Amino acid sequence: MSLKRNRQPAIRPVELKSIPEAERFCLKNGVPLYIIDAGSEELIRADFVFNAGQINEDFPLVASMTNTMLLDGSINYTSNEINNAFDFYGAFINQSAQKDSAGITVFCLNKHLEKILELCCEILFNPIFPDDELNNLQKKRLQSYLINKQKVQNLANDRFFESIFGANHPYGKQVLPTDFENITRDKLVRFHNDYYAHGDLSIIISGHIHNETKEIFEQYFGKHDCKSGLPDLKDIPIVASKKKRELIEKKDALQSAIRIGSETINKRHNDWPGLLIMDTILGGYFGSRLMKNIREEKGYTYGINSSLMPLHQSGYKVIATEVGKKHTKNTINEIYKEIRLLQTFPVDHSELDVVRNFMAGEMVRMFDGPFALAESFRAVWEFGLGNKFYYKLAEKIKTIGPDEIMYLAKTYYVIDDLYEVIVGSE
């Protein structure tokens, strides 16, 4: 029997099975605790999420420096003791301050859970922001800021956000070198008091959950007095720049960074699932049109992608790439050409089938294992959505047709409305 290598074995449809639901509990003080019981290893991931992102800050850097300094000393422990303890119990801690929210994510073995929660409670509610550590942090941060400002991709991102959200909105505001010295201990203490100590905490846990797990969380996080009046968000309007095109010259750069995109809808909008599929065709996977054209046919870049990013009060889409300097102009022309093609001609069924199947596979991976489940839960929960969102997306992946894709491209990718940022040269 000879093997027919040029004949492709049959491909079977990829189906998303049911997604495990997170169980919701309320601790005695009202803090919501979401539990995702999955996985066989004796470990746990806990996300402590606060409404303490850049959107909540009055001064640049306050949200991120408050978050960073949670580990820099508390009422009962020095920074060294805190870090030593986390390391001693083999725990991993990620700190993050994003545009909309901030908090910490801890990974630890179940056998050390109590000790780790005691530490988490201490750093989240009793940090003291020592002057000495603050002073050191300001210098460290300024240094990494200056390094980042040498990278074309960072310069392009910063300018892009300023263009689409405006220089005054927290989503678009750029950090200046002088902002570092203007941070005071007082600002951090106040921000912590408003948004952590008396802020809006939610806890999401995933992993191997035991009978007593919930009780342990109750013990450490069900007692403090939370939510005694979160300050209202200041209503700063998003005012996009009038200038659609920005060129930041960097003569010595070997590559130009290009960003093209604009403000757009977020996950709460009915068009989101369809737009996500359209965006995937354009630049959301290795076989996308932009990747094929700019990388695999022309060799202008190591990578190009387009993505949709939802924000609590907005959202944006962006096409991003770094290309050899002499290819800057051609690349930009090709990007617009690809958008126009999507607006003008219906997508072939064969191409659409590839995207359908690829995205169906992505959805399987999004719910594979306790950590992926936690990520996917958070990604819709923060928009007030649940698994229904994913079932609708899965359905849309199956049923969307070429006409709808053309409609979405025409509605959401109006070329005259797109912002273009180039860092490097043309």
Next chain:
Amino acid sequence: MIDFKKFTLNNGLRILVHQDCSTPLVVMNIIYDVGSRDEDPEMTGMAHLFEHLMFGGSQNIPDFDTPLQMAGADNNAFTNNDITNYYITIPANNLQIGFWLESDRMLGLNFSNEVLDIQKKVVIEEYKQRYLNQPYGDAMLLLRPLAYKIHPYLWSTIGKNMSHIEKVTMADVKDFFFSHYAPNNAILSVAGNIKKHEDIVSLANKWFGPISRREIALRKLAPEPVQNEERMTEIEKDVPSNVLYKAWHICKRAEKDFYTLDLLTDILSGGESGRLYSSLVREKKLFSDINAYLSGELDPGLMIINGKLMDGISFKIADKAVNEIIEDLQKIAVPDPEIEKVKNKFESSMVFSNTSVLNKAMNLCFYELLGDANEVNHEVELYNRVNSEMVREAAEKYLQPANCSSLLYKSKKSGR
């Protein structure tokens, strides 16, 4: 604990199978025993360029990626100084697609000139994006040839320079393929939602079985001569701050000392409680950030420390402070709780790593390449047997000034 079964095809391909039905996916991971150490010194970057070509279509299948996307799969690859590693994560019911594709590109590529021309350009853009157009991006390109004089670890996987990549011809590509890509020079692992072990045996026989053995280019690498005196070089560039890089020659990956040194680097910089960070960043404020790690190569590799100096701190003061911390390790036994801390951290990182089927599949292949896949299950013991005296001895044996190469990456602006 990773349970697995191993079998070997007649053509020499070794296959490791691990069942984990908690996932709907299967990972196929394949290591080819070829890396940048196997390159001609005049054509460096070849192994990595070749990895790109492996996605450009094979003998019977014009397009590698599209069938995988149709099957709902995800795939990628990486190359380092020692190995080239390819992986596919695929829904279990489409596993055969993975076997079909992976075996055809082992059988032969389509050797398309067009693919070669394009991927040379793509790799050159990668070179610029990751190494040349980033502040300090070229640091390892400078540090390696300082530490190595003979051994091919003196160049980075991306290649010594872009001109090496530009001049690769189709004849070079074919030669590289037939002397390194072969069933007898590869290890495959299949891990995840597998119903029966026998299914994998029959898939492997069907798709990989008919591929013939090939003669593999003999690897005869002269060992790097022992370094007898401290080396130091400076470079001045338009970067915001000064950075210090230090590298010491260490043992082979498979030697026992490797595990001791790995824990030693954790004592130095495993997390913010590491000695380098707590002493030199927090306490003395000489650096804004500092790290220690092992390069992890199979032949004797390097232990590397890199640290960003705070403004106003001279290289002399910074270097002295690093050396003092190392001398401490050589003179004073590390207290037991500190040893226990780094062992605990290792143990929990193993547990976390094993939650990923991809990690398990990669580890099985890598340990098989080291000599025995089952060693992956004894790694914890290898770390656990390390004690403070062993750490002290290793520090004394390897971290001598005469064995050290330093790169002072100076900021043009700082002028100090």
